[in-house]
Amino acid sequence: MVTPVELLIYPDDCDAGGRLTAAALLRLLDRARWEQLGGAASGQARSDSFPAVRKTTLEFQSHAGAGDRLRVETSLVAMGRTSFTVRHVARGEDGAIVAEAELAFDCLNSRAEPAPLPPEFVQAFGRRPSVRASETRHLAVRGLAVALDLQGDGRPILFVHGFPLDRTVWRQVMATLTGWKRIAPDLRGMGLSDAPGKYTMAEYADDLAALLDVLHVDQAVVCGLSMGGYIAFELLRRHKTRVGALVLVNTRAEADTEEGRRRRDEMIGVVQRDGPAALADALVPQLLTPWSVTAQPQVVEHLKAMIAANPTTGIIGALEAMRDRPDSTALLGSIDVPTLVIAGREDRLIPAATSRALADAIPEAQLTVIPEAGHLAPLEQPVQTSRVIAEFLEALA
Numbered sequence: 001m002v003t004p005v006e007l008l009i010y011p012d013d014c015d016a017g018g019r020l021t022a023a024a025l026l027r028l029l030d031r032a033r034w035e036q037l038g039g040a041a042s043g044q045a046r047s048d049s050f051p052a053v054r055k056t057t058l059e060f061q062s063h064a065g066a067g068d069r070l071r072v073e074t075s076l077v078a079m080g081r082t083s084f085t086v087r088h089v090a091r092g093e094d095g096a097i098v099a100e101a102e103l104a105f106d107c108l109n110s111r112a113e114p115a116p117l118p119p120e121f122v123q124a125f126g127r128r129p130s131v132r133a134s135e136t137r138h139l140a141v142r143g144l145a146v147a148l149d150l151q152g153d154g155r156p157i158l159f160v161h162g163f164p165l166d167r168t169v170w171r172q173v174m175a176t177l178t179g180w181k182r183i184a185p186d187l188r189g190m191g192l193s194d195a196p197g198k199y200t201m202a203e204y205a206d207d208l209a210a211l212l213d214v215l216h217v218d219q220a221v222v223c224g225l226s227m228g229g230y231i232a233f234e235l236l237r238r239h240k241t242r243v244g245a246l247v248l249v250n251t252r253a254e255a256d257t258e259e260g261r262r263r264r265d266e267m268i269g270v271v272q273r274d275g276p277a278a279l280a281d282a283l284v285p286q287l288l289t290p291w292s293v294t295a296q297p298q299v300v301e302h303l304k305a306m307i308a309a310n311p312t313t314g315i316i317g318a319l320e321a322m323r324d325r326p327d328s329t330a331l332l333g334s335i336d337v338p339t340l341v342i343a344g345r346e347d348r349l350i351p352a353a354t355s356r357a358l359a360d361a362i363p364e365a366q367l368t369v370i371p372e373a374g375h376l377a378p379l380e381q382p383v384q385t386s387r388v389i390a391e392f393l394e395a396l397a
């Protein structure tokens with residue numbers, strides 16, 4: 001997804017009843033693409049390649065009127081040599097979806113012949129995504145629209161992302177685990193999922209159990225990254241039978257210390273004052289190793305985009321949920337499912353020694369420490385992380 005943009009609805013965009021019209025919405029989406037893609041996808045490319053709309057589908061889910069602000073999220077559905085499809089989700093200020101649209105474009109040159117995609121467009125979206133955005137879908141779960149990537153068939157594995165990330169942190173790992181039904185949702189308040197008002201570890205865990213219900217999945221391997229691990233512990237407390245095995249990545253069982261709680265409150269202040277982008281700048285050096293920061297610009301870019309695109313309400317909700325989460329150390333001795341603990345050797349937030357202690361406290365758990373990984377092993381070292389998870393999964397079969 002490229003960075004979302006906010007657009008204001010003017011009275012001219014509305015019908016006599018004061019409601020945003022379909023034609024005006026398409027104009028607004030065109031403007032959003034212009035801002036997000038530098039004109040490349042709006043027929044203003046500098047090269048001799050002009051995207052022409054071939055097909056549009058548009059669905060209003062609620063109504064908006066003059067004075068309302070729309071937050072337009074744009075993601076790539078498909079990209080060919082001379083054509084592409086994008087999906088827009090326009091949300092109101094409360095985060096609820098106002099409309100969704102999918103537009104397919106053919107690129108033509110000035111002689112109206114098929115032409116390769118404008119380079120600015122390819123640049124804006126980066127390389128072809130390893131999981132096509134068309135595999136991202138929304139499901140109604142406990143009254144929320146939950147976005148998820150769903151891939152493959154086989155035994156289910158549920159990927160739970162960390163803070164303040166989204167499901168795409170798992171994309172490279174997911175792409176390698178063929179033979180498994182891979183399920184990666186955006187938690188409430190993150191990514192493309194709805195952002196309601198209530199956030200606790202229990203709410204997150206109940207959402208995931210309800211998502212498994214919707215998908216008719218009785219039990220899954222639960223793979224949680226950092227905050228995703230805190231949620232995995234809550235799933236064990238509240239929905240034990242749903243957890244068939246555990247992969248705990250860059251996470252810990254202890255609750256926040258007093259000092260930790262104070263830092264959560266400070267971070268809430270930063271997000272309220274300066275917005276998610278400021279949080280992205282502050283967090284990158286804490287989450288990634290110095291090597292990742294200098295040698296993996298695409299990882300830095302992906303990380304910043306994930307953080308900056310998350311809604312303020314969802315980020316603050318997650319900070320409160322983590323601040324107030326229960327201690328899970330007493331639970332560890334009773335975990336009776338196969339468990340893999342993965343640590344980053346250079347994780348500054350959760351040192352490898354903490355992960356070692358976590359693995360020691362869980363009967364039968366195994367530990368792998370990934371070199372040159374900080375707090376985000378799946379993003380920084382996807383190949384090694386995938387290999388370790390694949391080996392663990394093979395042994396379960």
Ligand code: MLT
Pocket residue numbers: 161162163164225226227228322349375
């Ligand atoms: C995460 O990666 O989910 C967070 O860094 C966890 C935390 O802040 O405790």
